[in-house]
Amino acid sequence: MSNEVLNYDKVAEASLVKAQRDGAETMWDRRAAQKTQCGFGEAGVCCRICAMGPCRVSPVPGKGAERGICGANADTIVARNFARMVAAGTSAHSDHARDIVHALHHSKAEGPFKVRDEAKLRRIAAEWEIADADTKETYALAHELALMALEEFGKPFGTQRFLKRAPQARQDIWAREDIAPRAIDQEVTTLMHSTHMGCAADYESLFRRGMRTGMSDGWGGSMIGTEFSDILYGTPTARASSSNLGVIDAEMVNILIHGHDPNLAEMVILAAQSPEMVEMAKAKGAKGINIVGMCCTGNEMTMRHGIKIAGNFYQQEMCIITGAIEAVVVDVQCIFPALPELAKTYHTRFISTSQKAKIAGDMYIEFSEATGLDNAAEIVKLAVENFPNRDAAKVEIPDIKQDTMVGYSVETIIQHLDAVVNSQLEDGLGTVKPLTDVIYAGVIRGAAGVVGCNNPKQQHDYAHITVMEELIKRDVICVVTGCAAQAAAKAGLLTLEAKEKCGRGLFEVCERVNIPPVLHMGSCVDISRILHLVNLCADLKEIDPALLPVVGIAPEWMSEKAVAIANYVVGSGINTYLGVIPQVLGSPNFTKLMTEDVQEFIGAHFVFEKDPIVMVDKIMEDLEAKRVALGI
Ligand code: XCC
Ligand code: SF4
Incomplete structure (x- = not known):
């Protein structure tokens, strides 16, 4: 296990010590086993697209092979x-x-x-x-x-x-x-x-x-x-929830739902609510059934039902290591293939449910739209029946949880804004006008969408939280999704009290509109909500969104989905800041295209910056330059 401080919140330390004690392997052990990561892969210059290869060309131009066998440079x-x-x-x-x-x-x-x-x-x-x-x-x-x-x-x-x-x-x-x-x-x-x-x-x-x-x-x-x-x-509405590993309840049957698609999660929630299931749980000695979420499916459930968030991407192993999870139920994406093996260290059942993400090792219950509720009932029953198998000696749940507010869909944000439409802002009911008004007036300097994953190339959650805290301090409102949103939840930034951390302008906006300075807008597909919001603002002003003082940020991204997202955010005219450098530096031409030249034809570009403080400085410069150009 790596001995550096891995985690911004303190939950990890205890978890990893326990993992070692229990003889459980974690991502940190595997990361250490990887030793130094491949320099060719890191620079993006390894090609294995055909069987003449793999070919690798020099990551440093002018040194070594410059072309693959076919001549690709x-x-x-x-x-x-x-x-x-x-x-x-x-x-x-x-x-x-x-x-x-x-x-x-x-x-x-x-x-x-x-x-x-x-x-x-x-x-x-x-x-x-x-x-x-x-x-x-x-x-x-x-x-x-x-x-x-x-x-x-x-x-x-x-x-x-x-x-x-x-x-x-x-x-x-x-x-x-x-x-x-x-x-x-x-x-x-x-x-x-x-x-x-x-x-x-x-x-x-x-x-x-x-x-x-x-x-x-x-x-x-x-x-x-x-x-x-x-x-x-249902369209999400503002509601309270709670986050971090402490939401796992030692006295309940704990079911962790991990993945992305709300279909499975919704059916499991329905099945677990049935009185027979609850009775069955009680008969097994539990107080009830506690569903907790992780990653994007966690976001989907919390914003529609207030289901508690056990954690973000990094914490998937830590959840199991608590020894108190009866079943981990997964659908698709972001699920470590390591989980079934880890689950065997405890009594935890690992259940995969999608043909698209069958993960061998424990159990597979195929979920389909035709039989969804029955599949979910089978899953819940399995979890309940597993409760007596729990080994009390192995249960250790970190006593850390944080209250949080979630569920700010575009519709909900507009509803909140409506509450402040008054004589000064006479028109604009049911629109984003109050938001554009405070941005144009300079009360808040701009808006940032902070999104994406965790990546061991950044200290867990540190980049997320640093970027958000520094931005709200400088009167930039943040909207968040995905694992970034869960980082914010755990750090207490999704609360009304977080306004105390804001600059004066944003503080006042939060107070008047009665919102946290960092707004949970959902899962990663819900970045489309952010897109929609930005475009409503631009539409109201009848301008290209590229002119607005808004940015996209992925401080700790890791997945291919994040690369797709970054492309559509830049394509939509919004500068996008990446805290993990994509594997492109082996081509200075391509790097320049992404970070500079694309600006000329799309009106936005990528910025690579690992240091979150430096990143925020760059963002502020960017936002202020946009303001000057708009004459606001
Ligand atoms: Fe996955 Fe969507 Fe990334 Fe989290 S943020 S690690 S993609 S769960 Ni989307
Ligand atoms: Fe094949 Fe060309 Fe790629 Fe080499 S560089 S693996 S020859 S496609």
């Missing part, structure tokens, strides 16, 4: 590797969205998959120009809309429907630069084709095709994932 290899990350990330978010839409297509009034936000169903149906969107029978409309959404994945012609949410100025740039995304599957497929051996070699072309694919995530898959989840499970 560092620019091509880096660009192809990067593009493939975008394709994989886009496919993950979008395939998740497809499952949600399938569930809507299965929906019926008697449930369990049913329309819970009918207003949103009708709103989106109208937005997509379905005739009689306000009068059609609910389920006829839901099924029609679901079919239309499924066509967004494979339609032969046209671009993504949600693009129209952007101001005209931005849509014009997308058309001019040919990055308006077409069908999602087409973008992913065509990018995989382009990066096949002997296909695209021009790094700029690859970058542009990658950006268009990323755009099909943000304005396609992710946005569909968010909006259709809201239709099925």
Whole structure:
């Protein structure tokens, strides 16, 4: 185990000491076993796209081999590797969205998959120009809309429907630069084709095709994932929850749900609420059933039900190490393949549920839209029956938890803003006008979307928290999703009291609007909520979003999904700051394209900065320059 301070919150230390005592291996042991990471891979110059390879070209230009066997140089290899990350990330978010839409297509009034936000169903149906969107029978409309959404994945012609949410100025740039995304599957497929051996070699072309694919995530898959989840499970509203490992309850049957897709989580919540299950838990000696969440599915559950957040990405092993989890239930994405083995050190059952993410080692219960509630009931029953197998001597739950506020969807934010629309701000009810007003007035200097994962290249949560605390101190409001949001929750930044950490302007806004300075907007597909919010602001001002003082930040990202996200955020005109350097430095040309040249044609660029304090300085300069340019 590494002896450096691993974790910003103190929970890890005790956890890792316990892991060692229990003989459990963790990511830290495996990280140490990796020793120094491969310099070629780190620079992005290793290619294994064809079987003549693997070829690696010099990560330092001018030294060693400059071309692979086929003649691909560092620019091509880096660009192809990067593009493939975008394709994989886009496919993950979008395939998740497809499952949600399938569930809507299965929906019926008697449930369990049913329309819970009918207003949103009708709103989106109208937005997509379905005739009689306000009068059609609910389920006829839901099924029609679901079919239309499924066509967004494979339609032969046209671009993504949600693009129209952007101001005209931005849509014009997308058309001019040919990055308006077409069908999602087409973008992913065509990018995989382009990066096949002997296909695209021009790094700029690859970058542009990658950006268009990323755009099909943000304005396609992710946005569909968010909006259709809201239709099925309800649009999130502000509510209280609690976070960190201390939410695991020694006296209850603890079920950890980890992954991404709300379909599974919602069904498990429903199943666990049934009186028979609760009775069964009591009969086994437990006080009840405690569902806790992790990663994005944790965000989905907390913002719709207030389900407690056990932790973020890094804490998946720590949860099991508490010895108090009866079942870890997973669907897709961000699940360590190490978990089933770790679970065996304890009594914990590890249950994977998706064909797309079958993880061998313990148990597989396939979840489908047709049998969802039955599958969930089987899972809950298994967990309950496992309670008596718990070894009390191995139970140690860190006594750390933090109250938190979650659930700030765009709709909820607008509702809060409405509360302050008064004589000074007479028009603007039901809009983001009060928000743009305080930004334009300079009361707050700008807004930042802080998102993404954990990565051992950064101290756990330290970069997230440092960036957020420094920004709110400087009157920049933060909106957060994913594991960044959970870092904020654990650090107490998602509370009304956190306004004490703000500059004067943001303090006053928080007080008047009655919101935390850091707003939990959901899971990573919900970055589409942030996109929507920014575009509503830009639309109100009738400007390109690229002109607004807003930034995107991923201080500790690690996943391919994050690369897809960064591409659509930059593609949407928002400068994006990455605290972990992507594997592209082996091509100075490609690096320059990302960090400088793209600005000329898209109006935004990437910034790589590992030091969170330096990053915040750069961000403030960026925001202030935008303000000057806007004359505000
Ligand atoms: Fe995964 Fe979405 Fe990253 Fe967290 S933030 S580690 S992708 S759970 Ni999306
Ligand atoms: Fe080597 Fe070219 Fe094949 Fe890549 S595509 S492995 S560089 S020969």
